Amino acid sequence: xxxxxxxxxxxxxxxxxxxxxxxxxxxxxxxxxxxxxxxxxxxxxxxxxxxxxxxxxxxxxxxxxxxxxxxxxxxxxxxxxxxxxxxxxxxxxxxxxxxxxxxxxxxxxxxxxxxxxxxxxxxxxxxxxxxx
Amino acid sequence: xxxxxxxxxxxxxxxxxxxxxxxxxxxxxxxxxxxxxxxxxxxxxxxxxxxxxxxxxxxxxxxxxxxxxxxxxxxxxxxxxxxxxxxxxxxxxxxxxxxxxxxxxxxxxxxxxxxxxxxxxxxxxxxxxxxx
Amino acid sequence: xxxxxxxxxxxxxxxxxxxxxxxxxxxxxxxxxxxxxxxxxxxxxxxxxxxxxxxxxxxxxxxxxxxxxxxxxxxxxxxxxxxxxxxxxxxxxxxxxxxxxxxxxxxxxxxxxxxxxxxxxxxxxxxxxxxx
Amino acid sequence: xxxxxxxxxxxxxxxxxxxxxxxxxxxxxxxxxxxxxxxxxxxxxxxxxxxxxxxxxxxxxxxxxxxxxxxxxxxxxxxxxxxxxxxxxxxxxxxxxxxxxxxxxxxxxxxxxxxxxxxxxxxxxxxxxxxx
Numbered sequence: 001x002x003x004x005x006x007x008x009x010x011x012x013x014x015x016x017x018x019x020x021x022x023x024x025x026x027x028x029x030x031x032x033x034x035x036x037x038x039x040x041x042x043x044x045x046x047x048x049x050x051x052x053x054x055x056x057x058x059x060x061x062x063x064x065x066x067x068x069x070x071x072x073x074x075x076x077x078x079x080x081x082x083x084x085x086x087x088x089x090x091x092x093x094x095x096x097x098x099x100x101x102x103x104x105x106x107x108x109x110x111x112x113x114x115x116x117x118x119x120x121x122x123x124x125x126x127x128x129x130x131x132x
Numbered sequence: 133x134x135x136x137x138x139x140x141x142x143x144x145x146x147x148x149x150x151x152x153x154x155x156x157x158x159x160x161x162x163x164x165x166x167x168x169x170x171x172x173x174x175x176x177x178x179x180x181x182x183x184x185x186x187x188x189x190x191x192x193x194x195x196x197x198x199x200x201x202x203x204x205x206x207x208x209x210x211x212x213x214x215x216x217x218x219x220x221x222x223x224x225x226x227x228x229x230x231x232x233x234x235x236x237x238x239x240x241x242x243x244x245x246x247x248x249x250x251x252x253x254x255x256x257x258x259x260x261x262x263x264x
Numbered sequence: 265x266x267x268x269x270x271x272x273x274x275x276x277x278x279x280x281x282x283x284x285x286x287x288x289x290x291x292x293x294x295x296x297x298x299x300x301x302x303x304x305x306x307x308x309x310x311x312x313x314x315x316x317x318x319x320x321x322x323x324x325x326x327x328x329x330x331x332x333x334x335x336x337x338x339x340x341x342x343x344x345x346x347x348x349x350x351x352x353x354x355x356x357x358x359x360x361x362x363x364x365x366x367x368x369x370x371x372x373x374x375x376x377x378x379x380x381x382x383x384x385x386x387x388x389x390x391x392x393x394x395x396x
Numbered sequence: 397x398x399x400x401x402x403x404x405x406x407x408x409x410x411x412x413x414x415x416x417x418x419x420x421x422x423x424x425x426x427x428x429x430x431x432x433x434x435x436x437x438x439x440x441x442x443x444x445x446x447x448x449x450x451x452x453x454x455x456x457x458x459x460x461x462x463x464x465x466x467x468x469x470x471x472x473x474x475x476x477x478x479x480x481x482x483x484x485x486x487x488x489x490x491x492x493x494x495x496x497x498x499x500x501x502x503x504x505x506x507x508x509x510x511x512x513x514x515x516x517x518x519x520x521x522x523x524x525x526x527x528x
Contacts, residue, residue: 009428009431011428012280012282013424013427017276017284020188022276023159024157025156028407031407031409032405032407046466046467049466049467054150056150056152056196057155057196058195059193061191061193062192062193063190064188064190070281070445071440071441071442071445141296141299143292143296144413144414145292145412145420148409149411149413149416151413151415163277164273164275167275202413203308203309281445282450282452284452287452287453288423288424289420291419291423292420295419320414321460322459323459324419324458328452328454331452
């Protein structure tokens with residue numbers, strides 16, 4: 001299964017008063033992960049966007065194992081779990097680069113949409129996804 | 133089952149380039165919902181915090197039904213689904229106030245923790261939770 | 265000079281690893297302050313928006329005096345400092361409600377824009393602003 | 397004068413309903429810029445942090461010239477403008493990488509602090525800063 005790894009640094013912006021990354025920051029990292037995975041497959045969301053195709057998240061789940069800390073470099077490992085008629089399911093692992101400890105894992109379901117309606121995955125996109 | 137409703141306005145800060153609320157903004161609203169529910173039960177996270185007790189999220193799930201829009205007033209309806217030995221499961225509904233349309237629903241599992249270790253729910257807190 | 269006061273609670277979402285509100289959170293509060301001030305004058309940004317008029321910030325300044333803490337209730341005091349041909353200058357004070365300590369102060373310059381071009385303040389909006 | 401350039405991609409997380417980067421996102425980028433500049437000088441905020449030294453922002457200014465757009469790669473160009481007894485003034489330019497258009501510019505004043513009190517810049521840090 002095609003997978004992609006992206007690095008991100010944890011800044012103050014990502015953390016909270018508990019001294020660790022805020023739990024919503026992981027959803028930002030999931031977005032980075034799937035955007036970069038798609039880009040590696042030749043699918044630019046910036047272009048889809050100009051054609052009026054969006055990929056909104058209809059479901060997210062995240063399990064937090066161990067907190068990401070300020071100044072950590074994290075790895076976002078993203079895979080495509082499932083390609084449906086109108087949707088893609090991505091899975092994510094967030095690891096601390098040093099020691100490769102798994103910090104969190106989760107998935108999102110993203111639906112292809114034109115305006116407010118879901119739409120089938122366009123054939124040229126499907127071809128790129130299936131090569132993965 | 134005890135439940136609590138809090139209102140929030142959707143500002144630019146909460147939205148994204150898709151013209152709707154960013155998917156991580158709902159986790160912010162879940163935080164607002166459970167904090168205000170606990171406050172209504174007489175449990176102040178600010179106080180727990182000073183006693184060294186945190187309530188980190190170990191699992192979150194959110195299903196997005198229909199987008200929250202800029203300037204919407206949303207209702208965060210939060211309930212306690214389950215009280216474990218060391219954890220509470222909260223469920224959330226996010227509704228548009230006007231028309232009371234359900235926009236998203238989800239849950240979080242929050243664990244009582246001292247430092248890096250989970251801990252049993254303190255008896256005084258449990259009493260307040262069980263009255264709910 | 266017309267001024268408006270809005271309350272906000274400080275949540276984990278607003279804080280950082282330093283244990284206090286993240287410095288960009290104040291810009292979120294400035295947005296809340298000016299949006300609510302305009303609403304009190306009968307100017308709904310949601311409506312302007314539908315007419316294609318935006319009010320982007322072209323300049324912001326903030327001086328931080330004392331940090332907003334987790335669980336604080338803060339007051340956002342917003343005033344209109346200046347009404348230009350195409351712009352409004354808002355000033356802001358952020359205070360802790362308890363004790364009314366000034367935590368931060370600043371200003372933004374917001375320009376009326378249609379698409380990418382600045383535009384004169386529409387007469388009906390100007391009338392509402394000048395009553396202030 | 398020493399300066400440092402860092403790249404960042406603009407994601408949905410950084411944008412708002414106006415279709416461009418949210419104005420507070422630039423403060424996140426300023427943080428990234430100064431953190432990476434200090435790292436290049438051998439000053440790790442993660443280490444300072446463990447020694448109880450923080451570098452809070454006491455003043456920020458940002459002028460917005462042209463909006464950063466979804467999917468842009470931006471360059472954060474950070475310089476040290478002034479080294480005081482207890483503070484550093486950083487200046488920032490945010491440019492779109494493609495075409496090197498200046499999108500925003502600003503500065504922050506950051507004060508060395510132990511707990512709630514400002515403190516002189518430690519000599520070993522000053523030495524590293526002055527080499528810059």
